Amino acid sequence: MQSKPLALKILDVVSIIVLGISTYLALVFAPKELVMGDVQRVFYFHIGTAWTALLGFILAALFSVVYLITKNLRWDRLQVAAIEVSLVFFLITIALGSIWARPAWNTWWTWDPRLTTAAVTELIYIAYFMLRQGIDEPEKRARFGAVYALVGGISAPITFFAIRLFRTIHPVVISGSNAAAQGSFNMTPDMLTTFFFALFTFTVIFIDLFWNRIRLGDLQDKVEQLKLKVSI
Amino acid sequence: MVNKATELKSMTIERTRPAGSFIKAVTAVVWKDVRAEFRSRELFSAMLVFSLLIILIFNFALELDIKTRQSVTAGVLWATFAFAGTLGLNRSMAIEKDRGCLDGLLLAPVDRSAIYFGKMISNLAFMLIVEIIVLPVYSVLYSVNLFQPGLLLVILLGSIGYVAVGTLLAAMSVQTRTRDILLPILLFPVVIPVLLAAVKASSGFLSGAELAEILLPINLLIAYDVIFIAVAFMVFDSVVEE
Numbered sequence: 015m016q017s018k019p020l021a022l023k024i025l026d027v028v029s030i031i032v033l034g035i036s037t038y039l040a041l042v043f044a045p046k047e048l049v050m051g052d053v054q055r056v057f058y059f060h061i062g063t064a065w066t067a068l069l070g071f072i073l074a075a076l077f078s079v080v081y082l083i084t085k086n087l088r089w090d091r092l093q094v095a096a097i098e099v100s101l102v103f104f105l106i107t108i109a110l111g112s113i114w115a116r117p118a119w120n121t122w123w124t125w126d127p128r129l130t131t132a133a134v135t136e137l138i139y140i141a142y143f144m145l146r147q148g149i150d151e152p153e154k155r156a157r158f159g160a161v162y163a164l165v166g167g168i169s170a171p172i173t174f175f176a177i178r179l180f181r182t183i184h185p186v187v188i189s190g191s192n193a194a195a196q197g198s199f200n201m202t203p204d205m206l207t208t209f210f211f212a213l214f215t216f217t218v219i220f221i222d223l224f225w226n227r228i229r230l231g232d233l234q235d236k237v238e239q240l241k242l243k244v245s246i
Numbered sequence: 247m248v249n250k251a252t253e254l255k256s257m258t259i260e261r262t263r264p265a266g267s268f269i270k271a272v273t274a275v276v277w278k279d280v281r282a283e284f285r286s287r288e289l290f291s292a293m294l295v296f297s298l299l300i301i302l303i304f305n306f307a308l309e310l311d312i313k314t315r316q317s318v319t320a321g322v323l324w325a326t327f328a329f330a331g332t333l334g335l336n337r338s339m340a341i342e343k344d345r346g347c348l349d350g351l352l353l354a355p356v357d358r359s360a361i362y363f364g365k366m367i368s369n370l371a372f373m374l375i376v377e378i379i380v381l382p383v384y385s386v387l388y389s390v391n392l393f394q395p396g397l398l399l400v401i402l403l404g405s406i407g408y409v410a411v412g413t414l415l416a417a418m419s420v421q422t423r424t425r426d427i428l429l430p431i432l433l434f435p436v437v438i439p440v441l442l443a444a445v446k447a448s449s450g451f452l453s454g455a456e457l458a459e460i461l462l463p464i465n466l467l468i469a470y471d472v473i474f475i476a477v478a479f480m481v482f483d484s485v486v487e488e
Contacts, residue, residue: 082481082484134435134438137434137435138435138436141431141432141435144424144428144431144432145418145419145422145428145432147424148422148423148424148425148428149421149422149423150423154421157484157485157487158418158421158422158485160484161414161418161481161484161485162415162418162432164477164481165411165414165415165436165474165477165481166435166436168473168474168477169411169435169436169437169438169439169474172439172466172469172470172473173438173439173442175466176438176439176442176443176463176466177442
């Protein structure tokens with residue numbers, strides 16, 4: 015049994031610290047938004063988790079391509095790690111968004127392009143795990159997983175543009191203005207600091223969890239091989 | 247050494263076969279499916295009866311009176327095609343797997359993508375035949391004229407996209423332990439753009455909207471068809487590889 019590498023242990027501690035700082039910044043340091051009030055503070059973590067989740071899904075699609083070319087199982091473990099962490103982060107994004115939407119839009123959920131795409135994306139990657147569960151051979155599981163993650167990764171952005179045929183009410187805070195958007199606002203410098211620190215925080219946490227999950231995958235693989243050896 | 251060289255040479259010759267033999271291989275797979283289906287008729291009849299049942303269920307579920315009919319016809323049609331489609335896709339791949347036909351097909355000295363295109367075209371053919379029968383039945387039952395060239399084009403484009411992804415995913419799902427339930431779960435979230443654009447375009451044609459408005463979803467359908475046929479063409483090898 016190998017012990018955890020030191021760098022990973024340090025990263026674990028760093029993630030907890032930055033999460034603490036980020037929570038303080040979001041809840042206390044950042045000024046209160048005038049129109050929406052305190053509920054706007056959800057925004058920092060909402061974007062933080064959304065950004066890292068999307069990063070993970072994009073990485074997973076890239077790992078698919080690399081796996082299908084190299085057929086090295088290492089890439090498959092990276093892909094599973096990325097998708098698993100992203101799936102949870104995206105669920106947090108949706109939950110936080112709902113908490114914000116209730117007072118801002120007066121509804122928990124609307125069939126807006128971003129919300130619908132988020133729901134569909136979650137379903138695609140849940141299906142991804144169901145597909146993997148139905149296959150016993152590791153090599154076949156990796157191949158099918160890679161194909162499905164690739165198909166899903168291409169389909170999700172198309173879904174987004176397809177639903178954009180309808181009008182959107184989701185605010186675009188960072189760039190551009192949308193007259194129909196409800197709940198958009200301009201950020202003060204303190205808000206920007208909090209915002210970028212939240213992005214940084216969740217990127218660190220993502221890397222930490224990703225790394226831990228890859229290590230777990232490697233250990234799982236080792237256990238599977240040892241079991242095979244014993245059974246023979 | 248000499249043997250190996252000639253072997254290599256023959257392999258390269260095989261790889262650079264003219265396009266004619268590729269098309270021949272595709273037609274052979276399609277022909278095989280059509281003939282098998284013509285004898286048993288199990289796939290076609292199941293899909294057709296299932297579609298009619300779904301329309302019946304929608305009739306009770308949505309209370310399709312004249313007013314609501316106008317707005318939901320496109321949605322009902324595409325939901326019907328999507329559900330009936332999974333039935334056909336699953337069965338068409340399960341037959342290959344159960345009787346060991348897939349192994350036989352894979353042994354044939356043809357490009358594997360020819361097998362994909364063959365299965366895809368035969369699946370598309372069965373789906374279109376079912377749709378061609380469902381349309382007049384729906385028209386008669388609800389007195390809506392569904393025989394408009396625009397709508398038929400949308401149905402063709404939508405079915406191509408649906409079957410292009412469906413054939414690829416069905417080839418995967420039949421090789422898993424949970425194969426009876428897995429295909430719709432894999433397929434539906436991925437074909438949502440097709441269903442969305444197809445419903446948009448169909449209801450546009452049915453309500454007599456302007457062409458410029460309908461062109462956008464139709465372009466989306468074409469783009470989806472092209473992208474996913476290309477993707478499936480590239481990855482089908484890794485799905486059937488043993």
